[in-house]
Amino acid sequence: MSEQGCNDNNQTSFRGFWLLSCLLFGLISTIFNNNSLAQSTKKQADLIVYGEYVVTMREDQQVIKDGAVAILNNKILAVASRTEILNAYFSNQQIADKLEELGADATALRESEKGDWQILFADKRPIQVEFDNHGFAIAITGAQFRQGRNRIRNGLRIRLKFKINRVDGQLILARDGKAEVEYMGDKDGITVAFKNALEKQLN
Structure with a gap:
């Protein structure tokens, strides 16, 4: 040529x-x-907290099924159903179900929040491939992630190992061990919750 x-x-x-x-x-x-x-x-809130039930602080102490609370500067902005709160307010911090204290790390996401997730790749070396004698590993670094209503602004690195086996004259590719998910910077409650959910999905 x-x-x-x-x-x-x-x-x-x-x-x-x-x-x-x-x-x-x-x-x-x-x-x-x-x-x-x-x-x-929507109006800005520092934090949106929701769970199976929320009891308001009004005189009637009404119990709201699937309720939510919007918080700004450590003050309650509004108490209503989760749908109403999420339609009226937005926040980068959303904590569901399990709370050690207000503002603490969430240890789990609601089952309804789990599902497909999206990734915004890091600017530098977003995908790396490492080879050895028995297989290879793929590492993906994301600058931001999204899952359902949640937006994760802190970076995570996901690493998957694979091994190559020869079976009946054919090369078979198989996962080698569990997926490794590492923090790439600061972490907050929603990042911890997303990392835990991601590890469960990948493993």
Whole structure:
């Protein structure tokens, strides 16, 4: 093949890779921009707490099924159903069900909050592949994550190991050990809860 032909192929491959990168970046940006647009119509809260039941502080002490509390500057802004609170307020901190004390780390997410999650890759070395004699490992570093209503702004590193076995003359790829999920910086209640849920899903 001529040098010109090689250059054309390389340019085509580069253009294809660049187009794919732009599409992925556009998709991720759209996800987070849509979330920011939806939040702009809501009031800011420092913390939203919800559980199976919430008892208000009004005189009637009404019990609200699936209630929630919005908090700002250590003061209660509103008490209502979870749907009403989440429609009226937004917060980067949401704590559900298990609370050691107000503002403490959450140890679990509600079952309804579990499910598909999305990742915004880190700027530097977002995906690493490590090889050894028996297999390889893939490490993915995310700068932010999203799961359901929750948005996790602290980074996590997910590492999966695989081993290559030869069975009846064929190479078989299999997971080797449990997934490793590590904090990449500061951690808060929602990050701890998401990390625990992520480890359960991957393992």
